Amino acid sequence: MVSSFLRIASRRSQLAMVQTHWVRDQLAQAHPSLEITIETMATQGDKILDVALAKIGDKGLFTKELEAQMLVNRADIAVHSLKDLPTNLPDGLVLGCVTEREDPADALVINKKYQDRLLDTLPNGSIVGTSSLRRLAQLRHHFPHLVFKDIRGNVITRLEKLDSGEFDCLILAAAGLQRLGLGSRIHEIIDSSISLHAVGQGALGIECRDGDLDILKQIKVLExxxxxxxxxxxxxxxxxxxxxxxxxxxxxxxxxxxxxxxxxxxxxxxxxxxxxxxxxxxxxxxxxxxxxxxxxxxxxxxxxxxxxxxxxx
CATH class of the missing domain: 3.30.160.40 (Porphobilinogen deaminase, C-terminal domain)
Structure with missing residues (x-):
């Protein structure tokens, strides 16, 4: 018999909560008798905000704490931005479901002083904020005249730094902005000829315990x-x-x-x-x-x- 209880582990960030609430609501609609609870926590990647991501190391930077909850049976599933989920999972856990993808492209978000510019018309020395080495390397390749500066924090914090003039523009995931209701901040979708996106970007991955067939059956409705x-x-x-x-x-x-x-x-x-x-x-x-x-x-x-x-x- 399929369990009537489901416990979801999630990061506490605003975007993570939007994504987790979407998964909860979709599962509740598919399984009306299912009682669903959410347990939130901060991950290592959420706590260390004064160091570039690449210098921290990325083995489960945004996932390890959520996975621990499942391994000790305090949660049944974890909702991740799939781009954050390592390709090799801990023993006992599997990627049980991948949801429909939002636009996986990278997006340019601009300071208002450059509203009439696009990425390829930004002035020499414009300061571009990104925490992604993937974006950094590709944009340096195509636009060596721009200056790139690391930026950490959630999407809202990054936008505040942009609007205060600390950066001339940011490169963010279009999917995250859209999910947060901030699609209007997208100034330009960056073409894939310039910036290929991250693995799994725009999709949600639902992780669960290997062999937990009841849970797998419940979440597969979102595949x-x-x-x-x-x-x-x-x-x-x-x-x-x-x-x-x-x-x-x-x-x-x-x-x-x-x-x-x-x-x-x-x-x-x-x-x-x-x-x-x-x-x-x-x-x-x-x-x-x-x-x-x-x-x-x-x-x-x-x-x-x-x-x-x-x-x-």
Whole structure:
């Protein structure tokens, strides 16, 4: 018999709560008799705000505390921004469900003094805020005349720093802004020819205990098959490269008929070396596509770039 209780673990940030409440409401609609509770907590990534993400290390930076709650049976599922979830999960836990993806693109958010500018028309020396090495490397590659400055904190805090004049623009995930009702702040969607997005960006991943069939059955109602195929390919690509959330690895996936097309890139931190390629394959074998592309990029020098980054970090 399927359990009538479900306990969700979530980060406390505003965006995490919006996402978790959406999952709760969707599950409640699908299972009217299900009693759902939410337990919130701060993760390591939430607590350390004065150090760049890449310098903290990224092994479960935003997920470890939530996973611990499931492993000691204090929670049944955890809701994550899928881009934050490492590709190798702790023993006993699985990625049980991937929800329909919002727009995975990166977005330009601008200080009002540059409302008439786009990313490619910003003046020399404009200060761009981002905490992502992936965005940093790609934008340095295309726009070496801009100045990049690390920024931490939740979305609202970052926008306040932008509006106060500390930054001329920010690069943020379009999906996060839209989920927070801040879509009007998006000044420009950055084309994938400039910035490939993070693995899993725009999708939610629901993690649960391996073998907990009742819970798996309950959450599968939120599974979106096309998004799942795309994210499986992306995560296999990242896993094969042995990359983490805080390395300059970007992707883009699309589905055409029964084919999945995966574009991927690896870049040096200074943006001077950027390796990018594309493969396609049968939709029903998405992980094979990700592994194939990773090996192609390795042959083109991606492994050397990543080794250099890990050596210096």
């Amino acid at each position: 979106h098959a096309p998004t799942n195929y795309r994210c499986l390919a992306e995560r296999a690509f990242l896993r094969e490269l042995e990359g983490g959330c805080q390395v300059p690895i970007g992707v883009n996936t699309r589905i055409k008929g029964n084919q999945l097309i995966l574009t991927g890139m690896v870049a040096s931190l200074d943006g001077k070396r950027l390796i990018r390629d594309e493969v396609y394959g049968d939709l029903i074998n998405p992980e094979d596509i990700g592994i194939k592309l990773a090996n192609i990029l390795k042959e083109q020098g991606a492994e050397d770039i990543l080794k250099e980054i890990y050596k210096d970090s």
